[in-house]
Every structure is written in C-alpha cells, then in structure tokens.
Amino acid sequence: MALIDPSRTLASLGYDTVPALTPLSYPGRPVTAPALLRGDELLDLDVEHELPRWTADRTPVLAVGSNAAPAQVAYKLKKLGLPVAVPMVPLPTRGIGVGCSAHIGRNGYVAAAPYPDPRAARTLVVSWLDAAQLKAVDATELPNYRRAAVPGAPVPGLQMYVGEHGVLVDPGTGAPRAGGGDQAGLLSALMAASPELAALLGPAPRDWVRRAAASPAVREEGTRLLRAGGTIPSGPA
Incomplete structure (x- = not known):
C-alpha cells in the first residue's frame, strides 16, 4: 500500500515503539485524537463524517493498556497477516479505574x-x-483476560478486556495499585516492596523483563509473589 503522506507514518509521528517487543515501554503511546490506523500510517479521522462508515459491522473495544497504542495493535494484526485498518478514538469515561493485573505477562x-x-x-x-x-x-489476551460488555457505555456495544487474575492492591494503602503508567517505575516499586520478587527478578527492571520473558516458571513464581500482596476483582464499572 502506497503511503499518502510520509509525515503520517507511525515512525515519523513517534508512535512506532511496540511494547510487546520493548517491554519497558509498556503500555506504549496511545492516540490522543481520532485517528485511522492504516498499515504503518496514522491518519486523521473525521468522527462525524468518516467514522460511521467503519462502525456498522465492527465491535468497539475500549483499551486500558497497550491496545490503545497503534504500534501494538498493528503488530498484533500483522503477525497474523491481517489488514491493518482500525479507527481509534479517545473516549471520556467514568467509573473505570486502571490498575495492575495480578500476573506477569509472557513479554x-x-x-x-x-x-x-x-x-x-x-x-x-x-x-x-x-x-x-x-x-x-482476543487470542493475544487469552487466557489472562476475557472480553466483557461495558455497562452504561456511551458507545453502543462497547466492550473491554477484564483481567482474570484480579488487580494488585498496594499493601501499604489497601488501594488498587495504579497501572498503565511508567513500567520501569512500577517494577522498581514492586521489587522494593518484596525482597522475594527482587531476588527472583531483580535487581533492575531490565533484569525483571528479561528473566520473566525467558521462563514460564519464573513468570509463574513471580505471579504467585505478586498476589501475596493482595488483589481485588477486575471488571468494568
């Protein structure tokens, strides 16, 4: 597919980092304005006039993590040889907190x-x-997430991925630990709070992601240690 405008490529716009390939970049850079992800391009999208033609036979899915990043979405689709043509639109929401899934992912x-x-x-x-x-x-999210309807959503049929492992609780405050931010900072905080996690995966965030990605057994043990601090159920509001 020929490029319409080289200035609209993911690379030229600074959206080309894929969290699945660069784990400490998680959750990646989300779109901040209505856009059409087309191949390696991110094009402006007119919500009033252009979006309706995309919505009739498609399912709207709300992202709380890396599925908001066009590079991650493109990567997932390209791996299976699927066309990369996805409208992505920021949506104000209420009642949905973003925490940390109580597991260590394959990446x-x-x-x-x-x-x-x-x-x-x-x-x-x-x-x-x-x-x-x-x-x-869906296949990239299973078995750690399941898709569920978002009740009371302003977009008809809106769905989102709900964590099957629950959400981590900060033992110091009893509140859900904030997710979706600086991954290196999060991993450092988790190791500082758990000498066992630090011994298994540390001492630095880069060591954590390298060791966890290399070994299912390490991920399983790390997940067990994460859950020891407490969890609450994941789900939509």
Whole structure:
C-alpha cells in the first residue's frame, strides 16, 4: 500500500515503539485524537463524517493498556497477516479505574487491568475491530483476560478486556495499585516492596523483563509473589 503522506507514518509521528517487543515501554503511546490506523500510517479521522462508515459491522473495544497504542495493535494484526485498518478514538469515561493485573505477562511486563471505581474519570481509547481482527486480538489476551460488555457505555456495544487474575492492591494503602503508567517505575516499586520478587527478578527492571520473558516458571513464581500482596476483582464499572 502506497503511503499518502510520509509525515503520517507511525515512525515519523513517534508512535512506532511496540511494547510487546520493548517491554519497558509498556503500555506504549496511545492516540490522543481520532485517528485511522492504516498499515504503518496514522491518519486523521473525521468522527462525524468518516467514522460511521467503519462502525456498522465492527465491535468497539475500549483499551486500558497497550491496545490503545497503534504500534501494538498493528503488530498484533500483522503477525497474523491481517489488514491493518482500525479507527481509534479517545473516549471520556467514568467509573473505570486502571490498575495492575495480578500476573506477569509472557513479554515480561505487568500489564494494566480495569476495576470499578465510581470516582474515576479518564480518557481511554476505543478501537473498532472487524470480526477477524477481533478474533486475533482476543487470542493475544487469552487466557489472562476475557472480553466483557461495558455497562452504561456511551458507545453502543462497547466492550473491554477484564483481567482474570484480579488487580494488585498496594499493601501499604489497601488501594488498587495504579497501572498503565511508567513500567520501569512500577517494577522498581514492586521489587522494593518484596525482597522475594527482587531476588527472583531483580535487581533492575531490565533484569525483571528479561528473566520473566525467558521462563514460564519464573513468570509463574513471580505471579504467585505478586498476589501475596493482595488483589481485588477486575471488571468494568
């Protein structure tokens, strides 16, 4: 596919880092304005006039983690040889907190997961996926996440991925530990709070992701240690 404008490539716009390949970049850079992800391009999208033609046969999926990053979405679809053509639109939401899933993922990072929080007001990204794209993204989330409807959503049929492992609680405060931010800072904080995690995965965040990505057994033990600090259920508001 020929490029319309080289200035609209993911690389030229600074959206080309893929968290699955660069774990400490998780959750990646999300879109901040309505856009059409097309191949390696990120094009402006007119929500009023252009978006409706994409929505009739597609499922809207709300992202709390790396699925808000166009580079991650493109990577997932390209791996299966699927067309990369996905509208992505920031959406103001209420009642959805973003915490840390109580598991260590196959790429070595601790991913985000939603939880109900009546006080939360944040902007999250909606992507409209066709049937093949939805099946492909579902496969990347299983068995750690399941897709569920978002009740009371302003977008008809809106869904999101809910964590099957629950959300980590900060033992010091009893509140959900914030997710979806600086991954290196999160991993450092988790190791500072748990000498066992530091011994297993440390001493630095780069060691954590390298060791975790290399060994299912290490991920399993690290996940057990993470959960020892407490969890709450994941889910939409």
